[in-house]
Amino acid sequence: MSQVDKLHDITSELYELAQQPPKATDREEFIETLTGLLEQRDKLIEGLEGPYTDEERQKGQEIIRMNSVVDERVAIHMKQLKTEIAHMKKRKTSNQKYTNPYQSVSTYDGMFLDKKK
Template identity: 45%
Template sequence: MSRMKKLHEVTIRLHEAVAKDSEDQREEKIEKINHLLQEREEILKEVKPPYTDAEKQIGRHLLPINQEIDDKLQSVFFEIKKDMATMKKKKSSNTKYTNPYKNLSNYDGMFLDHKK
């Protein structure tokens, strides 16, 4: 199998993996995407000029697919980032609920009389 055909196959599998909207199995999806990205990176190291006409055609076909993959990966990244911020806010809110006076200063409103 030529280097560009391997790249095309892995890119299509990556596109399918990224396109799936499965909120329930997010970790499995991320693992699969990472594996495919690593596999694709190894193949891209092998792809070097000069290119044949067939390889150029495959490359032109992969460009829009690659852009879709990039866009979807960005949205997945922002989704994860948003979920992390939500979890951090929930944790902070939960801590404030269990001990609301933790962050208050102990010296607030205190008066010391120095007279004897």
């Protein structure tokens, strides 16, 4: 199996993985699988050498097409994860304020300092 065939197989796996949104319970597994496939693909891309046959060029065009879809979908998934992380942080601070409402009250609240001599 040539490097282009291996690259095509890994890119098609990435394509299939990126098409389905990650479930809330499987998020870590999804990210680990995605990262592993991307690293494998990077190593294969570094090892590519020409010249290529017509079949390999055709597979290369298909890889480019799938890669654009993978990039879009991964960007969408990352944006969703970032917003979800922001919501979790906001919920955490709200819960902390609810359990200890006087945590952030200033000690100088209501105090007057006279500077006249």
